[in-house]
Amino acid sequence: xxILPLDQLRTERDRLRQAGKKVVFTNGCFDLLxxxxxxxxxxxxxxxxxxxxxxxxxxxxxxxxxDKRPILTEAERSEVMAALACVDFVTVFDExxxxxxxxxxxxxxxxxxxxxxxxxxxGREEVEAAGGQVMSLAFVEGCSTTDVIERIAERYGQK
Numbered sequence: 001x002x003i004l005p006l007d008q009l010r011t012e013r014d015r016l017r018q019a020g021k022k023v024v025f026t027n028g029c030f031d032l033l034x035x036x037x038x039x040x041x042x043x044x045x046x047x048x049x050x051x052x053x054x055x056x057x058x059x060x061x062x063x064x065x066x067d068k069r070p071i072l073t074e075a076e077r078s079e080v081m082a083a084l085a086c087v088d089f090v091t092v093f094d095e096x097x098x099x100x101x102x103x104x105x106x107x108x109x110x111x112x113x114x115x116x117x118x119x120x121x122x123g124r125e126e127v128e129a130a131g132g133q134v135m136s137l138a139f140v141e142g143c144s145t146t147d148v149i150e151r152i153a154e155r156y157g158q159k
Contacts, residue, residue, distance in 0.1 A: 002082040003090045006101060009052065012089060013105045022048035025107035027098040029056045029145070031070045033080050036143025043137050044111045045086035053087050054101050057094040071149070097122045106130040114139030 004012065016023050024047050030037055045051040055077050061070040070077065074092050081090045093101050102110060102123030110127045114136050118124065124134045 002088065003078045006091060006093075006104060009089055009091050010104060013052075013107075016050055021050055022108045023050050023052060023105070024048035024109045024111060025052045025054070025102065025105060026111045027054035027056070027093070027101070028113075029061045029065065029070060030077055030081060031061065031065070031072060031145045032148050034143050034145065034148055036139075038084070039143075040113055040137055041084060042086045045088075047109050047111065047135070050088040051086060052089045052091070052105065052107065053081050054098050055081065055090060055092045057092050060094055060096065063096065071145075099123050099126070102126055106132065108132050110134045111137055113137060 013023060024044050026041070026044050030053070041051065041053070055074060056064065058070055058074045061074075072080070078090050078092060081087055091101065095101075099122050103126045107127060109132060110121065110123055111134075112121050116136050118134060118136055121134055121136065127134055
């Protein structure tokens with residue numbers, strides 16, 4: 001099973017650490033999966049031996065993006081994310097930020113998209129203090145969930 005609560009994910013993280021495997025971690029809403037997400041996740045996975053993706057809960061997405069989001073529920077987003085070959089584990093967090101999960105797992109590499117500057121990446125201090133790396137990967141222009149929603153609204157919104 002790829003979709004795990006934090007306590008089971010900690011066990012998997014310990015297992016990977018004992019096996020000498022490099023763990024990469026990222027987080028986000030990943031509301032409507034698009035090519036920018038897929039490219040980003042593949043790049044993140046290529047940095048290590050396992051990729052953990054922490055998804056914002058539905059409540060958390062609404063706080064960040066507004067009442068009309070998420071489009072897909074956390075269960076649907078988890079299922080889609082877990083179906084990707086480049087993703088090893090998925091978890092959902094309800095806190096305002098992923099700091100608690102990052103501090104609990106202490107990944108070897110913490111990554112975010114290029115729209116995040118290194119200084120703004122939550123969990124950076126914890127990961128670097130534990131000897132890990134923090135990276136910002138290239139942002140794919142024109143590939144965002146908002147762009148997809150706007151395209152749908154343009155094509156199907158007014159008839």
